[in-house]
Structure formats: structure tokens, C-alpha cells
Amino acid sequence: MNAAQLTINQRPTEKGTLIQAVGEVDLTTAPQLRIPLMDTVNSGGRDAVIVDLSQVDFIDSAGLALLVEARKRLAPEARPLHILLTAGRQPERVLKLGRFDTIMNLAYSLDEISVKETV
Template identity: 35%
Template sequence: MGLALHTTRQDGRAVIAARGSIDLHSSDDLRERLTSLVDGGEERIVVDLTAVDFCDSSGLNVLVRAYKHARAHDAKLTVTGAYGRVENVLRTTGLDRFLIEGPPAGDTTAEV
């Protein structure tokens, strides 16, 4: 399965709902969408991973680079809806500390 992206705007933020797998073959689509939103002046971007069943290192790389690109433009990028394998990879790599909105309970080191 590939990756489908749907962008909406709600409550002053751009929400990208992703569906499918974020991997070497599909991560460029996500990168392009995130870059265009940041470059277009969006200040709050949320990537909804609820319908994403797989994310490899190329997908993680896109999320990290987009996070840094957003910060460089005084914007905020977060992810929501990660579960199962996707949540596990975010937690295992420590990326949950800054990609998932709000630090985990007791964690005060949410900045990178």
C-alpha cells in the first residue's frame, strides 16, 4: 500500500491525515507536503498518523527534518495518532519526546 495524504485546516492549524505506509517510496510525498506548508507560512502543522501502519527510517528522517525546518521558520510541527508499530518506533528512537505534542508525564526534556 502506498501513502495517501489529505490536508485540512482547523482551529488555526494545518492537519495532514496520512494513510498507508511511510517508507522509502512514499516519504518524498510527505516531505514535499510538509515543506510546502512551512514555506507557505503555516505556523502550526499536525501530522495525523492514525491510519499509518508502517514508518521506516526514511519516514522518520522526513519528520525530523520537517520538525527542524518548521522550527527554523518559527512554526510548530507535531504528530498525533501514532499507535502500534509506528508509536513503538517513535518511542524507541526518542522522537516522541519532541514530535508528539506535550512531553510524557514527568518528562521535562521535550526540546531537541
């Protein structure tokens, strides 16, 4: 069995801080995503946080819990959390089935994200 792999990239955009994950987000790799995500969440400011899962093949409950934790920490500051997805992939199906679209914005491109949009 191959160990799950995850690559993380982070960059500012005009719409907020983008954290891109490539690979799988599971119990073993979620800590790799946690560090830049929570650093961004805890940085203060008004910028949105954008987590790009469009190149993620798999996300499990550890990854989902991390997204919920980020949303809870951003809520008091009214900072939005946007999740970029690819239609038809496992992360999209899991997030929609779990009704995550009721607590965070699910989008398919940066162009879909409004700078002022909050969930």
C-alpha cells in the same frame, strides 16, 4: 510482494494545518508525504503543522527523516510540529523508542493539542 500505498489528505484546522497519511510511509512513499509537508512547513506563518499518522500501519527511516527535517525547518520560527498517533501501532512504538517525543509533540487526538503548545 505488494507495493506500499499511501494516501495523503490536507486541511486547515483551528489548531494548524493537518496533513493526514493513510497506509505506509517508507522509502517509496515518503516523497508523496514530503510534497504537502514541506509546502506547509515552507509556507511561513505561525500555524502549527499536524501530521496525522493514526492510520499509518508502518513508517521506516525515510519517513522518520522527513519528520526530523520538518521539525528542523520549523524550529527557527518556533512553529510546533504535532504527530497524531494510534496507541499500540508501529509508528507510535518507533517514535517513542527513538525518543521523538523530546523534539515534537506526540498526541492521540486533535483535542490533546494546545494551540499555543510548542516543543
